[in-house]
Structure formats: C-alpha cells, structure tokens
Amino acid sequence: MSVFAEVVLTGSFVGAARRFGLTASGVSRKISRFEERLGVRLFNRTTRALSLTEAGEALFERCEGILQSIDDAESAVRDLSGNPRGILRVAASDAFSMHVIVPFLKTFSQNFPDLSITLMQADGGINLLGERIDVAILFAKPDENSFIIRKLIDDPWVVCASPDYLEQHGTPALPSELSEHRCLTIHARGTTNDQWKFGTDGKIETIFIESNFSGIGLTVKKAALQGMGVARLAHFLVSDDLAAGRLKPLLMNNVIQDDRAIFAVYPNRQHLPSKSRVFIDGLSNYIEKTLIVPAPTMKTDDTKLCPQPDSATK
Template sequence: MPYVESLRVFVRVVELGSITAGGRDLRLTPAVASKRIKELENRLDVRLFNRTTRKLSPTEVGQTFYEHARQVVQSIEDAEAAISGFSQSPHGTVQITAPLGVGKRLIAPIIPDFVDLYPDVSVRLRLSDRKVDLLEDGLDVALFVGQPPDSNLKLRKITDTPRLLCAAPTYLEKFGVPQTPDDLKRHNCLLLRYPRSPEWFWTLSTSEGPKRMDVSGSYDSDDGDVLTGWALAGRGIINKPRFDVAEHLKRGELVEVLPETPPEPAMFGCLYPHRRLQDNKVRLLIDFLLERCRKELTKVSTQVE
C-alpha cells in the first residue's frame, strides 16, 4: 500500500515539523521520507509544504489535505486495531512514553520480556519528563508519576508510589539537616521545572494534614536525572519517588530528610485513548506493564525497608 504509507509519512512530517523527524518516527531515512512526500505531491499535482532552510510548514492546500489524510490514517489504524483481537499472534508497533527516571529504571528493563513473549510486536519507548500529548504525538500509552491530567483519556492506576526528600551527606554537613518543613525555606531545593510545570511547591504529609511548602533553589531542570545528579554532587535537596533513588539510599550516597513529614505519595499509572484498548497488542502491553511494575515496586520497597 504505497499510497497509504505515503499518507502516513505526510501526516507525521506535518505533526513533527520536519521530514527527518517524520521519517525517523516511522523508521525511514530522510531520503526515503522525502521521496514519499515528493511522490505524493506529484500524484496530487500540488505543493504540500513551504520549504526554507530553517522551517518546513504545510501550504494552505497541504493543511487542508492533512486534516483529511489524518482521518484516513486514523481510520486505517482503528480498523487494524478492531481486528487485531482475532489474531492469535499480536503484531505491529506500540508507541509508549514514560518519565525519564521511571523509563530508565523500571520500564526499559522489562520491555524486552514483553517482546520475547510477542516477537511480532515492536515497542517504541520515548522518555521525557515533559508533558506529552498522546493524540498529537501519535502515542498509544503514556506512563506518569504524579497527578493525572484532567483529560478525556482513560486511566489505569498501577500503584501509589511513596516519595521522600533526600540530599547528599556532604550537603547536609555543610548546610545542616532540616528539622521541620519550614526549614526547607532556608535550603536549596532542586526543582523539576518545565513550561506549565506545577512543581514550584512541595506538599508534605503532616499530622495536621497536607502542608504546602513554597520552595526555591539555585537550580531547576526539566530532566529528573539531572536533579538527582545535582543532589549527589551536594547541591541541594530533591523530592523523588522512593524507587527512583533506592540504590543511592542503599549505598548511603543520599540520605532521607524529614522522614516524619514526607511528600504526599504520587500516583503511578498509565493513560491511553479509549479506542487504543481495542488493539490487542496495546491491551496486552498495558496488562503486562501493570503486573510487572507492581512486582518490581514491591521488591524495591522491601529492599529499601
């Protein structure tokens, strides 16, 4: 189906803003992706993109064609998903995303086990601590830690993950160990920040109930692993899921602070568009991730305790 494949390439190029990115997303070289776009333009006898050295954007005709082409590609994917349950052997590609820490330490190690079970399924894992748009980015499943976004997406909860505040011994020796939540105002707090990020305050669990603490510091990043690196270097206090820093705690590289008033637990779960669950391979992957993640988190919790 060369024409359908060309439509897929065209749609992803529009959504990702470049032929290179669109081709890479579909595992095509830039040359092949460019050829598909050219063949489409020749077939339609129109110019679909305005091209400059810095930017690629759809023409007015291209934008109109995109709106219809996206529906065609979506309808084909829905049709394939609808019949996938009748196949004894799931096949195709599943695209998932996860936060960096969760993805590296929890999701990436278990994905090969899923592929071993279903060798005709390919999994594309995208890691980012930024918020993503499943529909816009063409993703099937998004794992998250924190408050679930208010959306029309379906949610399956994996578990509540305990969080903690911790810092390197060198930092605590130099600046002192906070004794009360209010002491955090005098400490360098390392924040996960990105556009529209909510983490400019931390909510701690106290005997009087949740206590919101406005915190600040000299460093922030949109990469959770960067924050961990800074904490290990003695630069400040971080607020992390316990499993994310379990190894550092075990080795004494990080030390928990304010254990009597820890941050409130964060939900660990996955989001997916409702129609995606019609697809057998997506449903199987979600079930697999939920079971394995719960087992791994229970194991980590036991080791830390």
C-alpha cells in the first residue's frame, strides 16, 4: 500500500523506486501483485503516462488515512527513544530551500543524523495532505482550517534594482513611476504576481505591473542583479545583496507590511511527531539569528505585525 501511494504521489514507478530503494521493475512487480490480490487494475499504463483507474482512485482516498495512522503510530514509538528518526517531507519554495533550509540543514543534520530530509518544491502552492507533507514553509496562511500554523518571522516585500540599472534609467520616486521602468515579476504555477501594493499619503494603492520578464523568485533575483529591471522580492532572498550593495531598495517610504511572513504549516494531528517538532524549532531559531527584518514603513493592520515565534494557531 505504501508503494502504491508513493507511485501516485510521484507519478511514476521510478519516483517510488527512489523512495524505497528499489528498482522500477521491482515497484512494477509489487503493484502487479497488489492488483492480482485485489482483483482489479489500479493504474492505466501506457508507454508515456500513468493514471489511476476508478478503483485506484477509491483505494488512494482510503489508504492515505491508513498510512498516516501507521506513520503516527511509528512516530509515537520512535519518540520514546528520545532520538527523532525516519523521513521528514518538507515543502518549500526553491528560493527558500536554497537560501535558508539547506544552510540550516548543515548543522541540523549533524545533530539529528537518523533523520532523512526530503525537500519538495512548493512554488505556487502545494497539496499538503495529498502529497503527505510533514512541514510546509509558506508565505501566506492556507485557507484550510485543518492545519496548525506557526509564524516564524515577518518577511516583507522589497522593491529593488541594481546600481547599474538605476544609473542608466533613474530611480523611481513614487510607485506610479514604475510604469516608466522595466519591471520583473514572479511567476509560479500559472500565476503572475503583477499587482504590487504600496502606501501613499496614508492610503493603500495597487500598481498593476507590465513586466518585461517573469519567473520564479530565483530567476527574477538573477535578472535584477544583471540590471534587467526593478523587482519585488522577498526580504530573505535579497537581504545579503542589499547589505553588499548589489541591489538597492526602492520606494522605502511606500512599503507596507501586507501580512507577509514566513509560516511553518503542518497537519493538525493528535500527536506531533518529534521529527517535525525539532525541525520547526530548529529552523525558527536559525531564522531569528540569521534574518534581520526591517520594520515596515506603513502598517495595514497592527495585529498582523507582531511576530509570534513560539505560538501555534489553527
């Protein structure tokens, strides 16, 4: 059942094989024996695609909860040893994974050698339950109320450009002047972040951006560093470049904190596995020590700006 579920989640026998240390043919044989025992086909197989049959969909809907219960039971027993172990599935954007999580894991993995971390790409959104995520790092609270949400730190947007670009094209003094500049926007999973909010004379205004280039945060940052235009990027992603002068912050008097923060999100379980707890606690401490976040110039809601690193809310 675990192999079957992993084939569904990864979309291939090869992906499930990597997860369990098997060969693709070994996974195929397991699925075939499973189908023979059940007396139904679980997958429609072609040379190019793999899809669930109606029976496969019905089984997957039911086995998710079963496998989660098994994992919770095993985690509870492992926790008795006082040494977190097993596989921890963490979802985060590529940018956050590269700039924050991977450096954090250098020490974390030394402290918890029996934990294996699987980083999953979450640019543009992710299905926490469907993809069996233990911890997701998000920049906005999910709409579902079946998760625990822990705010790690505020992370405001930073509008910025390279010194070379500003020397050639000038520095915008007002948000409305962005229409006269080449702009770069973040695009992930079919959605383009082309509506930038600013505060002007105590009022919030939304500027619609016509971009000359769009991509995930890492590519937009690279484009900004090369002088291709003005970008709006997460503070954690550009903090080092701002400190080194490779990028210059713009429109600081118009920046607002629009509930933009870094959140750790995880399933609402009766028993939080120690592997998840030590990861979240360790990451929170690491972020507090390494990310220095500037105070927002304009607040949209004072109650949203108070960091609560030690609290968890549904």
